[in-house]
Amino acid sequence: MADAVKVSPARRVLGVVLVLLLVAAAAGAGWWASRATLTSQVPEASGEQAAAEVVWAEASSGSVGRSLPLSTTLRQPAVPVAQNALPGVVTSVSTGEVAEGDVVYVVGETPVRVVEADAPFWRDLARGVKGEDVRPLQRLLIEEGHLGGEPDGDFGWNTERAVKAWQKDQGLEQTGVVALGELVAVSDLPAVVQLGEGIVVGRSLGGGEDSVLAPTGEREFVLVVTQEQARLIPAEASVEITFEDHRWTAVIAGSELDEFGSTTFTLTAPGGGEVCGEECGVLPNDAQVTLRSDVVIVPRVEGTTVPAAAVRTRPDGTAYLVTEDGEVEVGVRGSGQGVAVVDGVEPGTRVQVLGGTQGVQPAPAQPEPEPGQGDDSASTQEG
Template sequence: MAREPGWQRPLGVVLVLVLVLVAAGAAWWASRATMTSAVPVDQRQGAEQMVVWGEASSGSVGRSLPLSTTLRQPAVPVAQNTLAGVVTGVSPGEVDQGDVVYVVGDTPVRVVEAEIPFWRDLARGVKGEDVAALQRLLVAEGHLQGEADGDFGTDTERAVRAWQEEQERERTGQVPLGELVAVPDLPAVVQLGEAVVVGKTLGGGEDAVLAPTGQREFVLVVTQDQARLIPAEATVEITYEDHTWEAVIAGSQLDEFGSTTFELTAPDGGEVCGEECGALPKDAQVTLRSEVVIVPRVEGTTVPAAAVRTRADGTAYVITPSGEVDVTMAGSGQGLVVVRGIDPGTRVQVLDGTPSTQPVPLPGDGADSTQGG
């Protein structure tokens, strides 16, 4: 039997030793990997977390929905047509004393401010409130001097002739029934009856002029999804030009299409516009810009919500470079908290290097709040 060369025996021993060392190393690595994976993931992340600082600033939080409020000013018939003929002209909209609202043939029909309707021809010798209304028109037009006494005398007849001449009408000195219609309050935005349309023939007795009743309804019409976002205690800020009014929800109705109509009043139950209603347009329906305040806006010093901590007794504090500082929370929204107790510019600790174990209770529903501008 042949003997192996002497140099081959040491090489075999070396290979065996190498294999043993590799196996031992693999076993050690496997044991270390097992120990590392046994450490909870959140503990590893917490250990790697760094201390983070933030800075308090001036700001505000709150939540509101930009919607539109509708002002409804109901109109009712205030005058019937007493003229027969074809309608040749119409002028609805905003009118004032003596303005023409429609024309039948070549006869213009004018509005006059009066509490009672015109019901007869006005001529010399007639007395009454309808005469006084005509006299006030003549005084305003500069054709009659003195006070309106309700007595159609020679002065009034003379004034009527001058007025008719100015209007390029026949100078009869009297006003036939149908040429004047009474509107309780002028100026006003008036509508015309359905029959008063250019080209249509009138026979008399049709509703001719509709005027506002003086009542005002402020309503908020929203979809079902929007209605779910609006609590009963929400306030509504209504803006028109340089006027702003606060309203509250007084009631609601659901219509057949699924829309909700919220009825609005002033906080004291009165009219939303209060003593400033005269600033509003006279149209039958007006759209007004508004904000539905769901979470009232709070202004002050804001810090990140993560910077506010609570103690076991429920008191709140923040950590500053000089230590803990007690604060009170006035509002929250969109990850921010308005606090009292520190000034804008104060550095506050947001993360302290350890994972948070308990959420900070915030005033209001912070998750649903939106920071105001």
């Protein structure tokens, strides 16, 4: 058996020291690790961190509201206003918008013209005839420059002479008589007229056919929308309708669902009656007219705007803002999409936002906007 290795006292002491150093190093590393873990799990409430939670925003001028851009349809039913009284073959037709004295169709070589009149023509107009049906003819002759004075309803020799001059200008026989059927009365001109089914070029007419259809003057304003659009429109919504430089406000008076799933909203003026009121005369006299409109879902409110998260409420229900000068009581006039319109502060006032929960970034004082810019920077109106 080999001899045992002898270890000197000095080497034994050195080994013990090394073991103690290793134990101490391991203990120090464990303490540091535990300290680092505890520090990351338990944040300290420092003044800097508390200050970072205070978010400021600047009040500005703007508006809130929501509207849908859609089209309103004006329906004006057309009905027969005259029957043909001229036998012969139709040689020409002309439809669409017509004005006083325009030709709408021709039978043989005889033109049929529209004249603005409330009552239909019912007889030949010749010298010696008196009545209200003479006045529209006289007015036409005056406008054409063939007759002077004012319409008096008396077909005298001056009117006869004017008729002959008018017929000469048209290349017609100068009889001085306007036969029944040559004039068609339309209550309001200009207007978009239609011709009866029998008034077709090449068709032979015997008389009695419906010849001209014109709008009756009755107007219906409707809004036709899809199911998806209908779900967005509340019953109390208003509709702003625009035609050229005219603007009218309408309300929903009723609705109807058709077999295709579309909804038709009937519109009236806020107090009832026709949407266009006393200005209906500016609208085209067409059977159907499309008008630009905006359906106001949330009424537009303008004023001083702030982030909605900046508005706080007291137990008594009053609203206030926290400004750099302290609490300021405000009145909320409208809100939408994270913005509120308030009374009580001026644009440019810095207000505190609750914890920045709405994603509003700190907003230091900003320079004045350039002219024409910044007035609607807080607007949330859609459309």
